[in-house]
Amino acid sequence: MLDIKSKLVLKILIKECNNGTYKIVEASDIISSLPARYRVDSDGLENILNYLERQDCISIKYDDDGVYCLCVLPSGYEIVESETKKEKQKKRPSYLLIFVFSFIFAFLGGLIGAIVASLF
Numbered sequence: 001m002l003d004i005k006s007k008l009v010l011k012i013l014i015k016e017c018n019n020g021t022y023k024i025v026e027a028s029d030i031i032s033s034l035p036a037r038y039r040v041d042s043d044g045l046e047n048i049l050n051y052l053e054r055q056d057c058i059s060i061k062y063d064d065d066g067v068y069c070l071c072v073l074p075s076g077y078e079i080v081e082s083e084t085k086k087e088k089q090k091k092r093p094s095y096l097l098i099f100v101f102s103f104i105f106a107f108l109g110g111l112i113g114a115i116v117a118s119l120f
Contacts, residue, residue, distance in 0.1 A: 002055070002079065005034075005038050005040060005044075005048060006051060007080070008034055008035070008038055009030060009048050009049070010057055010076055010080060012030055012033045012034070013070065014076065014077065014080055016029075017070065020072060020077075022069055022070065022071045023070070024069050025068050025070065027042050027045050027046075028042075030045060042066055052076070056076075057073060058070050058073060058076055
């Protein structure tokens with residue numbers, strides 16, 4: 001399970017490294033791409049990248065004073081895709097719930113209409 005900072009770094013790396021190819025990325029570029037709320041220093045970024053590598057999300061070919069040659073592995077893409085699917089499912093209302101409420105309110109509307117009509 002990845003924390004928020006790790007997921008943000010992984011999303012940034014996916015944008016940088018297209019099609020699973022190795023690309024040279026500078027630590028300063030990754031740090032500047034992070035939202036201000038989640039900014040880390042170079043040591044924090046190094047820890048996040050090492051964690052992502054241990055989780056088999058990325059592969060680091062080499063790192064040299066804040067310059068990394070890395071690529072995102074398929075499991076890294078899968079984590080980000082599953083996150084976006086979960087977010088979409090949370091936003092979508094339950095159609096069964098909408099149907100039940102519509103049925104109840106239509107029944108109540110008809111019942112109130114029948115009561116009012118029988119009074120006059």
